[in-house]
Amino acid sequence: MHIAQKAACVSLLLSVMMGGTAVHAQVPPATTVPPAVLGQWVTRNHKGVFEITRCGDNLCGKLVGLNYSDGIPRDQTGRSECGLPMLRDFVRDPDQPDRWDGSILDPNTNHVYQARMWVNQSGQLKLRGYLGIPMFGQTQTWLPYNGHIGPDCKMST
Structure with missing residues (x-):
């Protein structure tokens, strides 16, 4: 079975498991x-x-x-933190295609750290910020x- 066929089967299975209708499902190429x-x-x-989105070829x-x-919480310069781009230039790791490498901004210090993110088997996002090598970092x-999310970036509770 080719990779594209496997991806199509997995995508169709996920669609059905999440309540989608398999009859009209069109699976995009891998x-x-x-x-x-x-x-x-x-x-x-x-x-x-x-919110993590595509930004060109990156995330x-x-x-x-x-x-x-x-x-509304504000950063050091007095700007609203709402809408602040903090995760930048994430590219797929060539050795681990389920992981993405980029950088993260700490709005409190304006320091930019290297970062890696991935989704584990439980569906949780793991975000690791580090200096130099991932071993020297912290994962959230x-x-x-x-x-x-209501007006002025306010989360519902």
């Missing part, structure tokens, strides 16, 4: 199957939601939702976000 990291993810402390992510009670676990 090269256009979106990576599992695309979508909205809530941070480990449930204070923010990031990027920005803060789209915040959990706050008094005024983010969950898919299915809530609502």
